[in-house]
Amino acid sequence: MIDSLLDAIWPRRCAVCGRPADRPGRHVCSECLMRIPFIPAKGCCAVCGRDVEGQSEEFLCEDCIGPNAPRFDRAASAVRFEGVAREMLLGYKFNSRLYLRADFADWIEGAVRARLDTAAIDVVLPMPLTTFHRMDRGYNQSGYLADELGRRFERKVRNDVLKRVGRPSRQAELHEDERRENVKGTIAVVNAQYVCGRTVLVVDDVMTTGSTLSECAKVLKEAGAGRVWCATLARSLHT
Ligand SMILES: [Zn+2]
Numbered sequence: 717m718i719d720s721l722l723d724a725i726w727p728r729r730c731a732v733c734g735r736p737a738d739r740p741g742r743h744v745c746s747e748c749l750m751r752i753p754f755i756p757a758k759g760c761c762a763v764c765g766r767d768v769e770g771q772s773e774e775f776l777c778e779d780c781i782g783p784n785a786p787r788f789d790r791a792a793s794a795v796r797f798e799g800v801a802r803e804m805l806l807g808y809k810f811n812s813r814l815y816l817r818a819d820f821a822d823w824i825e826g827a828v829r830a831r832l833d834t835a836a837i838d839v840v841l842p843m844p845l846t847t848f849h850r851m852d853r854g855y856n857q858s859g860y861l862a863d864e865l866g867r868r869f870e871r872k873v874r875n876d877v878l879k880r881v882g883r884p885s886r887q888a889e890l891h892e893d894e895r896r897e898n899v900k901g902t903i904a905v906v907n908a909q910y911v912c913g914r915t916v917l918v919v920d921d922v923m924t925t926g927s928t929l930s931e932c933a934k935v936l937k938e939a940g941a942g943r944v945w946c947a948t949l950a951r952s953l954h955t
């Protein structure tokens with residue numbers, strides 16, 4: 717009702733092609749939706765969820781074997797961080813194009829349903845922003861995605877478990893080894909009683925090497941969490 721009322725006042729345009737949007741309350745038209753680089757649900761790494769072309773069975777990628785394997789148990793990402801999806805996400809993160817939220821929430825929900833047993837999730841945790849980013853943008857996009865997933869799966873979302881500690885880190889320019897070092901000790905768990913023995917879903921916007929999510933999983937497990945699963949809107953594949 718509200719959607720159609722708003723549409724009558726301000727007609728929605730597709731965020732990709734600019735033509736009238738044809739799906740209720742959404743800002744990507746059905747034609748452009750076909751151009752979004754969704755990650756397939758099959759043929760992905762059993763742990764980090766990276767997909768490899770031509771694969772149809774689940775496998776373990778080289779990043780998920782050995783001493784540097786991520787500490788989370790399983791991750792789901794909706795889209796590859798490239799092309800129109802990348803532009804949309806950067807607009808969302810840095811230009812406050814918040815109207816894209818419903819589209820993004822649909823995508824991450826689809827990825828989680830395809831890869832994870834949603835009935836087994838006990839609690840949803842957003843990735844906390846660094847203080848620096850909070851001041852910079854004043855908006856936690858992971859928090860919004862976590863709230864939407866919590867609402868759609870009817871699970872409690874807790875903002876009072878994961879906390880940033882130590883220095884704010886700029887991960888973007890760092891190599892994989894440096895990123896792993898850089899995130900060590902920068903996330904802490906408070907209120908461990910909410911995660912102890914539970915299956916936890918940590919939500920973030922983009923996964924690159926997965927080192928920040930892995931650090932979250934490490935501290936959550938040290939605090940007694942059972943399984944740690946991760947959901948991100950996008951996956952940026954490093955080479
Ligand atoms: Zn379009």
Ligand SMILES: [Zn+2]
Pocket residue numbers: 761762763764765766776777778779780
């Ligand atoms: Zn993997």
